[in-house]
Amino acid sequence: MEKSGTSTRLTGAVQDLTSELVSALRSGGPFRLAHGVPGADDGIALAAVRVMGADAVLPSVLHDVPPGSDDLAVFSRAVHAYPPPAGASPASAWSHWAMERALRTLDGSADTPPDGVPGRGTEPRAAWLEDASWQSLTHQLAVLAPLAVPGADSAVARVARGRPVDVARGFVRAVRRRDWLQAAGAGRWLVLLDGVPETLGLETGLAFVAQMGGDDPRVALQVEAAQLMRIGVRV
CATH class of the missing domain: 1.25.40 (Serine Threonine Protein Phosphatase 5, Tetratricopeptide repeat)
Structure with missing residues (x-):
């Protein structure tokens, strides 16, 4: 008890x-x-x-x-x-x-x-991420979203930078599965990555995640961070 x-x-x-x-x-x-x-x-x-x-x-x-x-x-x-x-x-x-x-x-x-x-x-070490499936990669990056800040390098960030399309796929999958927390965490990483497909519509996607999952403060935190970084509020 x-x-x-x-x-x-x-x-x-x-x-x-x-x-x-x-x-x-x-x-x-x-x-x-x-x-x-x-x-x-x-x-x-x-x-x-x-x-x-x-x-x-x-x-x-x-x-x-x-x-x-x-x-x-x-x-x-x-x-x-x-x-x-x-x-x-x-x-x-x-x-x-x-x-x-x-x-x-x-x-x-x-x-x-x-x-x-x-x-x-x-x-x-980040070797455990390097060969991860795109589904597992997205899950782990969402868990490690606090590492996604402007100008902060790490082995995890380097893995993410090398797989922007996989992270984008993971973001879409999380949205479809209504896993708003994972989608928000993945979206936070995506705003820092080059090579994200323009067809993803990340800005619209983040707004949708905020609308659907915003009652959860954990989701709101990741979306707010992503949106701030997207408009250039950085160290």
């Missing part, structure tokens, strides 16, 4: 944080992570930041608004509190690496784990 209650609290905290992030992306105003995460020293609150990954500071990145020191402190605590365990999935390792990169980008003095520690500091 206690475990179920903790899971419910975490789900609610993640949803609340996601909604706050969506509002900040739409308004363009400053987003205070320390204020958007009630009880920032609470384990549930920090876990919610970890679930959001690098997207927890996305408004600062896309709107080029320096975060406050207290915001960086909250984000840093989440980064260091939840390192990927031994044997973690590639997605978990990449998600944590993206948080470390975001922290270093926003705070050059950040104390992040040194290179050479597997899964911490050193960029994880």
Whole structure:
């Protein structure tokens, strides 16, 4: 029962944080992570930041608004509190690496784990994506959508850049399957890729995904990020 209650609290905290992030992306105003995460020293609150990954500071990145020191402190605590365990999935390792990169980008003095520690500091491998089917590739890229930010290179981004048509196919498939979250995540990647077929109609597609899945703040977050990057709001 206690475990179920903790899971419910975490789900609610993640949803609340996601909604706050969506509002900040739409308004363009400053987003205070320390204020958007009630009880920032609470384990549930920090876990919610970890679930959001690098997207927890996305408004600062896309709107080029320096975060406050207290915001960086909250984000840093989440980064260091939840390192990927031994044997973690590639997605978990990449998600944590993206948080470390975001922290270093926003705070050059950040104390992040040194290179050479597997899964911490050193960029994880992406060989598991290189030969993935286009369906699996799209699914994984949607999970790793926080890596899709302007000017941020990574092995995952390089795989995506080499397969724009496959990602476009995956976007269409997700829309047809009414998997709005996957479609939104794929669309976020597509706005950064060259070679996307013009026949895809990405702008119209993103608007449709927003309309159909926008009640889910996770979908709204990815669509807002994609649309901001599409019109050139970048670091």
